[in-house]
Amino acid sequence: MRTVYYVTALLVVLTISIGGFRGRRSTQPPIEVFPDMNRQAKYKPQAGSKFFADGRADRPLAAGVVPRGRTIAPDPDFLRADNFLYRGQTTSGEFARDFPPELALDEKFMQHGQERYTIYCAPCHGALGDGQGITKSYGMVTTASYHDDRIRKMPEGEIFNTITNGKNTMSPYADKLSPEDRWAVIAYVRALERARQGAVSDVPADHKADLGL
Template identity: 40%
Template sequence: MLAALFALTGCEQAMHDMYSQPKYKPLEPSPLFADGNSARTPPPGSVPMAQGAAADTASGRRGHMTLPPDPGPALPLDAQGRSLAQADVGERRYANPLPVTMALLQRGRQRFDIYCAPCHGRAGNGDGMIARRGFPAPPSYHTDRLRNAPDSHFYQVISDGYGVMYPYADRISPHDRWAIVAYIRALQLSQHAPRDRLTPQDLARLPTEVRR
């Protein structure tokens, strides 16, 4: 009986301190701070130690996480990396500041195939594999509205998202966003190239009804 009594006194369920700890739940108000919020902004320079499966233990201190590269400012940049925000910020109508070279188009195609083609399709028709499986289909790049849209429109959509499209500013650098914009323009031109800009070899490859 004595042993049972000692066992009961040591029972954790009889000690409610572990179950009723003084703590704040997420976004719960607090009178301790001037703004009345218990959730505090991390101090400048804070570095996450670990997250998800990398944490492994409840302490969350097993190994440092590799931080992603700085995505840069959300507004478009010029070729030297300077922000174009001084111009018409309301409209944000900017042309691609990077010189369109084959290397830029190749980089844009690579990034496009990784981040954009799953929804937009390889040709930009809006029929990517994800859209074919029931996800809301994005508009085709070959509509008059998007062919006449400024380069900055595509840059801003990549950066900030649009509708159900998630923003990619934290995953695609400003330079690569402009490279994707250049490749989108190449896709549009491939479907709407003026006849006078085609070589005889290109014209010969077109269907007869198109050549007329």
């Protein structure tokens, strides 16, 4: 019988201590059962620190670090400052013609361009670049043909800009193609255009026979 009194007394104390003070205001911080990560041992930017001899929380860069985007040695390329390679523009901000001089326009580059083109452009622009890709049969009828005079004469930098930022109904491809990829695709676009303009006189003499000429 006595245990019943004890248990009842304990329950009364528990009920009052848990429930009895609800809604009371307190200047004390609340009891934190799970502190999660509310308070962390960290430094805020530009803060001071007693730990480091120079008193700064921000640490200087380690010797020899390379900023993101710096692919070529000398300084003008600092943080993608190379307007030609990264934006297809001249230093004065116009669309540049031709390809950035640091890229080697060789067969490997061209093949890379063809591969990327086939994945990312051909569905709309077609394998021949005439705008007759598969999406045409699904209603995308405004796709440009690279064989229009306007695009044949367009500076390479402007095509770079179209790939980077998109144009009208064409979405940007900057997240899928690195700047180097984009230049490779442009090289391949130029090859498609050149091939379309090809004449018999372009065929080397020792291959004319292959054409039955």
